[in-house]
Amino acid sequence: MDYVIKKQGESRSFPEGEGFLxxxxxxxxxxxxxxxxxxxxAGKTAVLVELEMECLGVHTGEHxxxxxxxxxxxxxxxxxxxAPSNLIELVRQPATDDSAIAAARAIFEAAGFEVxxxxxxxxxxxxxxxxxxxxxxxxxxxxxxxxxxxxxMTCRLGLGYADGPIERLEQGGLAHHFDVTxxxxxxxxxxxxxxxxxxxxxxxxxxxx
Amino acid sequence: xxxxxxxxxxxxxxxxxxxxxxxxxxxxxxxxxxxDTSMEVLDRARSxxxxxxxxxxxxxxxxxxxxxxxLARLSASTDMGxxxxxxxxxEAVFEDLGVKRELLGALDGICKPEALFASNTxxxxxxxxxxxxxxxxxxxxxxxxxxAQLMKLIEMSPGVNTxxxxxxxxxxxxxxxxxxxxxTQDKPGFxxxxxxxxxxxxxxxxxxAGVASPTDIDKAIKVxxxxxxxxxxxxxxVGLDTQMLLCEAFYPVTLDPRASAxxxxxxxxxxxxxGRKTGRGFYTYDDNAMFGG
Ligand SMILES: NC(=O)c1ccc[n+]([C@@H]2O[C@H](COP(=O)([O-])OP(=O)(O)OC[C@H]3O[C@@H](n4cnc5c(N)ncnc54)[C@H](O)[C@@H]3O)[C@@H](O)[C@H]2O)c1
Numbered sequence: 151m152d153y154v155i156k157k158q159g160e161s162r163s164f165p166e167g168e169g170f171l172x173x174x175x176x177x178x179x180x181x182x183x184x185x186x187x188x189x190x191x192a193g194k195t196a197v198l199v200e201l202e203m204e205c206l207g208v209h210t211g212e213h214x215x216x217x218x219x220x221x222x223x224x225x226x227x228x229x230x231x232x233a234p235s236n237l238i239e240l241v242r243q244p245a246t247d248d249s250a251i252a253a254a255r256a257i258f259e260a261a262g263f264e265v266x267x268x269x270x271x272x273x274x275x276x277x278x279x280x281x282x283x284x285x286x287x288x289x290x291x292x293x294x295x296x297x298x299x300x301x302x303m304t305c306r307l308g309l310g311y312a313d314g315p316i317e318r319l320e321q322g323g324l325a326h327h328f329d330v331t332x333x334x335x336x337x338x339x340x341x342x343x344x345x346x347x348x349x350x351x352x353x354x355x356x357x358x359x
Numbered sequence: 360x361x362x363x364x365x366x367x368x369x370x371x372x373x374x375x376x377x378x379x380x381x382x383x384x385x386x387x388x389x390x391x392x393x394x395d396t397s398m399e400v401l402d403r404a405r406s407x408x409x410x411x412x413x414x415x416x417x418x419x420x421x422x423x424x425x426x427x428x429x430l431a432r433l434s435a436s437t438d439m440g441x442x443x444x445x446x447x448x449x450e451a452v453f454e455d456l457g458v459k460r461e462l463l464g465a466l467d468g469i470c471k472p473e474a475l476f477a478s479n480t481x482x483x484x485x486x487x488x489x490x491x492x493x494x495x496x497x498x499x500x501x502x503x504x505x506x507a508q509l510m511k512l513i514e515m516s517p518g519v520n521t522x523x524x525x526x527x528x529x530x531x532x533x534x535x536x537x538x539x540x541x542x543t544q545d546k547p548g549f550x551x552x553x554x555x556x557x558x559x560x561x562x563x564x565x566x567x568a569g570v571a572s573p574t575d576i577d578k579a580i581k582v583x584x585x586x587x588x589x590x591x592x593x594x595x596x597v598g599l600d601t602q603m604l605l606c607e608a609f610y611p612v613t614l615d616p617r618a619s620a621x622x623x624x625x626x627x628x629x630x631x632x633x634g635r636k637t638g639r640g641f642y643t644y645d646d647n648a649m650f651g652g
Contacts, residue, residue: 206438227583269568275570275575275579275580275583279565282617283561287554293377296541300543304512305542307512308589309586311584311587342616342617
């Protein structure tokens with residue numbers, strides 16, 4: 151299926167040189183907005199907007215829990231400054247067309263990505279689930295439960311993870327963790343999402359630079 | 360790694376963890392006295408251990424002579440007196456404070472005064488368990504991972520009254536046994552379960568909140584974060600009833616809302632959807648094949 155890319159600036163999902171960018175056509179039934187203003191187009195099978203922390207509803211508007219059209223949001227999961235993963239989180243609304251979801255899934259899967267469909271919630275699937283755990287690890291570190299190395303080793307050896315929470319946070323950037331958790335905290339309001347002390351410090355230092 | 364410990368006792372050695380811990384000890388060259396309440400469970404564990412060592416030989420991980428020596432180092436008894444000359448006794452009996460305290464109290468009267476006691480508890484306080492005996496300075500937390508015979512990690516925690524020397528001796532033994540100790544504190548869930556149990560609860564809450572299907576959540580976590588298993592398939596494997604028990608142990612102590620049992624978990628346990636063992640949890644299982652949830 152042919153897809154058209156409308157792009158402005160650098161995309162977090164598809165940095166310059168990505169094959170997916172090169173696979174785009176000049177015309178097609180699917181339109182992707184990478185940094186460009188969302189324009190509804192009922193004549194297309196699907197119109198996709200690349201999201202950062204915001205909801206798709208910011209672009210489409212919402213109405214009493216029955217919103218939905220051929221518009222979809224998406225983001226390729228990326229831990230801060232780390233290289234992007236192979237996962238595309240595809241964001242739907244309650245009444246999104248099944249055909250739009252199927253078409254979006256098809257172009258991403260054809261390009262070799264894996265797709266997980268998420269409701270239109272801040273943090274989608276991964277950040278919603280993993281950020282409170284990273285916050286807990288930062289708290290444990292401050293409280294002396296274990297050293298960073300021991301916490302990371304526990305996750306690698308005990309849970310089979312590729313890396314532990316502290317090394318992952320350092321790699322992706324603690325200031326990035328601050329930005330993500332702040333956005334989550336604003337919406338969910340639960341202490342688990344409140345940016346951890348170490349992330350706040352990192353953000354303050356970044357801002358002072 | 361040097362240790363003065365020569366003989367190790369394992370209480371609850373007929374159980375899942377105890378049998379694995381006995382394998383770790385005997386494989387590493389320690390005389391290992393297995394103790395449980397019935398000979399039947401000890402005999403079953405013995406034959407499972409023979410099978411395990413047999414596979415290690417078949418896979419070229421162990422020489423036949425080493426297998427024979429490891430098996431010869433293992434003894435089994437329902438008489439606690441068999442633990443009298445142990446330098447270290449590791450308990451892996453039922454996860455019940457009363458049972459563990461009573462056991463340590465009885466061991467205290469039988470074992471030599473300098474012997475160390477270690478508890479493999481997952482949810483109880485080491486300090487509270489140690490309070491059941493008169494050698495609280497010589498009791499440590501030694502939390503192995505399942506399956507103990509394969510997993511290297513041990514979370515080591517001192518109780519309030521544990522001496523530095525006892526902790527260091529127990530630590531040295533875990534290294535001598537070829538394990539990888541990490542130091543933590545006597546707090547609910549130590550490191551591993553303190554991170555994992557609330558994370559798994561959050562995944563259950565995401566299902567309940569309609570964020571995504573179990574399949575999509577597991578896929579996102581595996582592909583996006585490189586985890587071997589997604590949280591919901593892991594919960595099905597561990598058992599939803601076990602997750603409930605973990606929540607019920609941790610939440611009243613920490614009052615961390617993430618550690619409280621999510622309403623969906625309670626409903627699934629009440630409905631008998633316990634995961635793989637009942638054929639249905641977040642996924643349904645038929646002849647061990649997994650179908651989307
Ligand atoms: N199963 C796990 O994943 C896991 C992981 C780490 C730690 N643990 C901890 O290990 C311990 C044992 O768990 P398990 O899953 O192996 O349980 P289990 O039920 O398989 O084994 C317990 C064994 O203890 C024996 N026992 C009970 N009371 C006894 C007593 N007074 N004296 C001697 N033997 C007694 C039982 O007969 C049984 O064989 C618990 O403290 C648990 O929290 C379990």
